[in-house]
Amino acid sequence: MGRLQGKTAIVTGAGSGFGAGIARKFAAEGARVMVADINIEAAREIAQAVGGVAQHVDVSLNVSVERMAQAAFDNFGQLDILVNNAGVTHLPMPLEDVWEEEFDRVLAVNAKSVYLTARHIVPHMKAHGAGVILNVASTAGVSPRPLLNWYNASKGWMITATRTMAVELAPVGIRVNALNPVAGETPLLASFLGEDTPEMRAKFLSTIPLGRFSQPEDLGNAACFLCSDEASMITGVALEVDGGRCI
Numbered sequence: 001m002g003r004l005q006g007k008t009a010i011v012t013g014a015g016s017g018f019g020a021g022i023a024r025k026f027a028a029e030g031a032r033v034m035v036a037d038i039n040i041e042a043a044r045e046i047a048q049a050v051g052g053v054a055q056h057v058d059v060s061l062n063v064s065v066e067r068m069a070q071a072a073f074d075n076f077g078q079l080d081i082l083v084n085n086a087g088v089t090h091l092p093m094p095l096e097d098v099w100e101e102e103f104d105r106v107l108a109v110n111a112k113s114v115y116l117t118a119r120h121i122v123p124h125m126k127a128h129g130a131g132v133i134l135n136v137a138s139t140a141g142v143s144p145r146p147l148l149n150w151y152n153a154s155k156g157w158m159i160t161a162t163r164t165m166a167v168e169l170a171p172v173g174i175r176v177n178a179l180n181p182v183a184g185e186t187p188l189l190a191s192f193l194g195e196d197t198p199e200m201r202a203k204f205l206s207t208i209p210l211g212r213f214s215q216p217e218d219l220g221n222a223a224c225f226l227c228s229d230e231a232s233m234i235t236g237v238a239l240e241v242d243g244g245r246c247i
Contacts, residue, residue: 002030008076013086015042017186021216059113095149110154166236182242184214210243
């Protein structure tokens, strides 16, 4: 028996990076997983690998999130777990130089998406009297780095949203937590660093006491615990998976 045996889950942004790591871990622990991503081909590849269901979604668009939620209800009947993992950033630059379109995109994907998934999935969880929501935030929301101002702010928003959702939804049996990963071996790494060079990697790694980037498996393991019944008394936390970066 896996730790998520019999559970059903949506993982957004699961076509690569942390989301793929979470989807793989959930499936290995017995969950049926909807692999949701804006890149449907990547979603199909991961879904095939984990025996899951692929679903195209643009988490910034209401109609797309509604379609994803309905597809999950149609496929699974009951949805137990939602992981809001999809995220984007702007390139490192002075805060006043970020284009308005980039600002809107970062807030839509990182913040509005949490509102949209809640709007379409929380009523379903309320009706069943149970559910787990996990928001993948970032150490950037705890210990902001210069030149990533609006990305930092969006992740701080996610952490606050997690806590207020947890307080409101606890009486109806829904737990809400967050993960704060440090930069990892994902497609976003080059964007965080500005340029992915050995020198830039070494500079960033010097700020992580454990001396390595986070891996998709690290996030999968942490997500599995928080979404399992082992964490039934845990809600409203933002767990740092950062090798000591925020100490």
